[in-house]
Amino acid sequence: MPLSAPLRVGFDYTRSLGPVLGHFMTELRARRVVGVRGSDGRVHVPPVEYDPVTAAPLSEFVEVAAEGTVVTWSWMPKPLAGQPFDRPFAWAMVRLDGADTPLLHAVDVADPSAMSIGMRVRIRWAADPIGGITDIACFEPATNPLPTTYPQFAEPSTTPTRPSPQPAGADRLARGRPPGEGGGRAGDVTMVTTPIHLDVVHSVSPEESKYLRALAHGKLLGQRCPKCHKVYIPPRGACPVDGVPTTDEVELPDVGTVTTFCVVNVPFLGQRIKPPYVAAYVLLDGADIAFLHLVLGCAADEVRMGMRVRAVWKPAEDWGTTLENIDHFAPTGEPDAPYETYEGHL
Amino acid sequence: MKQPAAVLGVGQTHHRAKRLDVSMAGLCREAIDRAMADANVDWDGIDAVVVGKAPDLFEGVMMPELFLADALGAVGKPLLRVHTAGSVGGSTANVAVSLIHSGVHRRVLAVAFEKQSESNAMWALSIAPPFSMPVGAGAGGYFAPHVRSYIRRSGAPEHIGSLVAVKDRHNGARNPYAHLRQPDITLESVRASTMLWDPIRYDETCPSSDGACAIVLGDSSAAHRDSAWIQATAMRTEPTTFAGRDQVNPRAGREAAHALWREAGITDPLQEIDAAEIYVPFSWFEPMWLENLGFAAVGQGWKLTESGATAMDGQLPVNASGGVLSSNPIGASGMLRFAEAALQVMGRAGDHQVDGVRRALGHAYGGGSQYFSMWVVGSEKP
């Protein structure tokens, strides 16, 4: 069985909104929905920055109702993390009154029998709007009378003055405002944060699995290409030059030569080794390709191209199926390898 | 028969660390609107759109071509996405050229962008998969060992990298679109800057930029009197690692250059190219690529740099625009090299115009020096 392990990658990406989506989000924060009128007269909700017909920048904002009609829908029986509800709900395309295009959002109903095409729904606003699409907490069936004057929900005194339509596209260029930080008027929503997380299962090849299982026993296992006779560690399963399967296994010693290296002095997000550290290509004796590892055991400025190094293993009880079983490489004290022995590996 | 292709117009954004005033769509349109104005063409005149952007984790957007279709004016037209890591801007331009060469389209819009401020490229390039040793440290961490190998192989003196940084930043100070404009930078100040990935110093690295670039390409019937003609294009690829791989002077780059010069009818590039825009994100890559491209013999590139031949008033001005060292919106950086080469030929480079440019090189590379794309543009129709 090939080895596999979870790989989680996530980042809180930011999105500069620009003048159109920025205004949309600013209005959402005030519990109002605005669309933008296109060249053909259609009102797009959510607004689009450029006209789908003419590609011209759009700037004529139109307020639409907080109530509308379900155009189509589907049922979410088992919600995923990060979705609007942790109980079953409907996804629906809702065309708000006054809009010509539908908006995708959740409808809070207990059962799919409560959903139908053409049903009337209205916005349930989030308690604390921040200027994001989640300010619309969800839609709900519009069966009860509205609690306040339609279509406005918000107290006028708490909402900012409506900005006039902002120039966009060529107008922005022509105005000659220096580009850069900021944008929008003070207090407007100009950016949203969109956390994106990927949870994947990372599987390795049968050949690499064998190499990793050998590492768990403190052994370094490579493979030789039957055609060019080059020894690869980790093994690839096929020679990248000749394209033929690599079947001959070769056990390699844990001693080798530093071909080249750099000293990492820069800290960065997600870094797992504290800088400064030496990231070096180590060419094991008998191998034809070097791999990156850490060199410790001497001052960073004493590391040299050609330096002979030996693996320093973690305690055997800590070993797993990973190259991290080798804590680092340390100088052997032997004379440096002659340049000619590794110059073909640079 | 291959139809001749020409650059009708180019446009770029003001590149900055953070362009918080625009969305990704607005960023692209700033470059596109300038390119279309430069080409004197409206949307009806654009037959197809080609878009490029660097790796997905950089913005957390997997398919920008989906949500940007309106903004790129691609509705009702063919829209292609190109993806070759850092070289993508160059590859995108070359794919657009091929659509003209094929005779399928009369005018094609190529656009490339990156909004680095929406993420963290250093993080995105340092993710260690399970079972591996987490020593990776971004692009600088990847390339620094190979720069060390170049220094060892060529015997180049240590100050060459700093010389390139000073030259390119001085050039960038003459380019109103450049992100870094540092007229006062000196050899001493570069050499005194922090060593980030020894042997690469802070001032010898590119900035992290938001920006976009666009090029309008056309066939003979669409070309103007002062268009820049595509005299040759080339792209080559190789694996990131294999036994015996030459990381300093990659084979894919050498072979792409060889094919490029042959197609352009150039036998001595140093004599026949009047200006070059070469993808140099870390200053040492100027001498490395001078050798890889055949402007200098192996091991001799640093001598060309040291002699001043690559300065604005030298025999082969390299990166008169300030290059990647002055602006690095990664996905757009390759297209900026191609566009700046065209600007030199069209005589529209403003304060960083090199006198009398008849032929210029645009060059880009990406991944672990494994994707190469390049073009030669000239004032004469091929």
Ligand SMILES: [Zn+2]
């Ligand atoms: Zn082989």
